[in-house]
Amino acid sequence: MPDLFSPFLINTKLIKNRLAVAPMTTQQSMPDGTISKAESDWLERLSEDGYGMVITCASSISDTATAFHNQLSIASDNMIAGLSELTTRMRNHGSVNILQLCHGGSRTIESLTGVKPCSASSYTLPSVTGFVPPLALSQEQIHSIVSDFADACVRASHAGFDGIELHGANGYLFTQFFSRMTNLRDDHYGGSLQNRSRFAREVVKACRHKVPKDFIIGFRMSFENMGMETGLDIDENIQIVNWLAEDGIDYIHTSHLNYAAMTNKYPDKTALRYLRDTITKSLPLVGVGGILNAADAEKAMEYGADIVAIGRAAIGNKNLPAYFKEGKVLPYHTPYSTDLLKESGISENFIDYLKNAPPLASLKIMKP
Numbered sequence: 001m002p003d004l005f006s007p008f009l010i011n012t013k014l015i016k017n018r019l020a021v022a023p024m025t026t027q028q029s030m031p032d033g034t035i036s037k038a039e040s041d042w043l044e045r046l047s048e049d050g051y052g053m054v055i056t057c058a059s060s061i062s063d064t065a066t067a068f069h070n071q072l073s074i075a076s077d078n079m080i081a082g083l084s085e086l087t088t089r090m091r092n093h094g095s096v097n098i099l100q101l102c103h104g105g106s107r108t109i110e111s112l113t114g115v116k117p118c119s120a121s122s123y124t125l126p127s128v129t130g131f132v133p134p135l136a137l138s139q140e141q142i143h144s145i146v147s148d149f150a151d152a153c154v155r156a157s158h159a160g161f162d163g164i165e166l167h168g169a170n171g172y173l174f175t176q177f178f179s180r181m182t183n184l185r186d187d188h189y190g191g192s193l194q195n196r197s198r199f200a201r202e203v204v205k206a207c208r209h210k211v212p213k214d215f216i217i218g219f220r221m222s223f224e225n226m227g228m229e230t231g232l233d234i235d236e237n238i239q240i241v242n243w244l245a246e247d248g249i250d251y252i253h254t255s256h257l258n259y260a261a262m263t264n265k266y267p268d269k270t271a272l273r274y275l276r277d278t279i280t281k282s283l284p285l286v287g288v289g290g291i292l293n294a295a296d297a298e299k300a301m302e303y304g305a306d307i308v309a310i311g312r313a314a315i316g317n318k319n320l321p322a323y324f325k326e327g328k329v330l331p332y333h334t335p336y337s338t339d340l341l342k343e344s345g346i347s348e349n350f351i352d353y354l355k356n357a358p359p360l361a362s363l364k365i366m367k368p
């Protein structure tokens with residue numbers, strides 16, 4: 001098994017080690033989505049911390065795709081200048097930098113977008129209190145979202161990112177199309193797995209078509225319902241991954257809270273190992289979830305991850321890669337105290353988000 005601190009090639013970009021920062025929403029951009037000083041400082045800090053790859057928070061691909069207040073945006077050319085400054089700062093520290101692209105679908109916020117949330121279909125989620133059924137997208141609207149993704153991808157390349165990651169995990173628009181629970185369409189975007197994957201495949205192909213060959217296009221996916229009830233089993237997820245690989249993605253990033261999670265379908269197999277054994281052999285695999293020390297990271301690599309992404313532990317522990325390199329225990333663990341976060345330079349907005357982020361109870365931090 002390769003060393004955690006050995007380099008790894010994705011597309012033509014050499015990543016200096018196997019550690020990535022997982023994408024994390026921070027809600028600390030300006031209200032119009034322009035990058036703020038707080039967000040730039042945070043992302044530069046992560047590069048400086050020594051990760052080989054830094055993936056940004058989910059950024060909004062268009063003005064009607066926004067799913068969070070103060071979400072970073074790549075919806076217009078006006079965003080490029082600020083992001084270019086950011087990538088220059090990050091590149092100085094030697095990280096490969098990836099902008100995550102997102103459309104919230106049913107999770108977009110009407111007061112921010114000015115339009116009612118739209119999705120693959122109109123559906124209800126009885127388990128979610130106050131859920132407002134989205135409107136079904138017309139085919140014309142779908143085509144226009146495909147173009148929005150491709151335009152956002154071009155802007156990301158103009159802003160100096162090494163690549164983008166399409167946020168196909170955790171219940172956002174791509175998941176809403178994949179899921180047989182939320183995609184009830186009867187045209188060629190709904191029904192069979194092939195049809196439910198069509199939107200994502202069109203986005204990947206449109207992005208690939210518009211950017212230079214060496215620009216990284218990654219895809220993040222939830223496997224077996226993680227993030228949203230999808231009704232997909234892991235073999236269906238894998239089929240989608242393999243189609244996306246044919247269409248030109250450069251890596252697949254899982255979304256798990258535990259890197260050692262077993263699959264539901266084959267309870268004696270870890271999802272990572274099963275994925276590695278079944279996805280296109282040459283497709284790089286990024287694993288994630290509860291990685292807290294070098295042994296966890298190496299275990300994830302043993303299961304088949306080429307790169308391991310760190311989320312929560314990266315927030316409270318500056319210079320995390322050095323701790324892993326020296327085999328040292330991390331000084332801080334969740335729940336982080338507000339004081340620690342403030343001392344580490346984490347903004348009030350990000351702290352508020354961490355306090356309130358409901359889906360991940362273990363995120364809860366101590367209130368002062």
Ligand SMILES: Cc1cc2nc3c(=O)[nH]c(=O)nc-3n(C[C@H](O)[C@H](O)[C@H](O)COP(=O)(O)O)c2cc1C
Nearest residue numbers: 022023024025057058257288289290291310311312
């Ligand atoms: C504060 C916070 C915000 C997150 N925002 C995103 C996001 O914008 N996009 C995404 O794909 N995942 C997001 N996630 C999930 C993380 O990328 C990661 O998969 C998860 O936290 C598990 O990794 P960890 O155990 O190392 O924290 C977020 C997680 C946290 C803690």
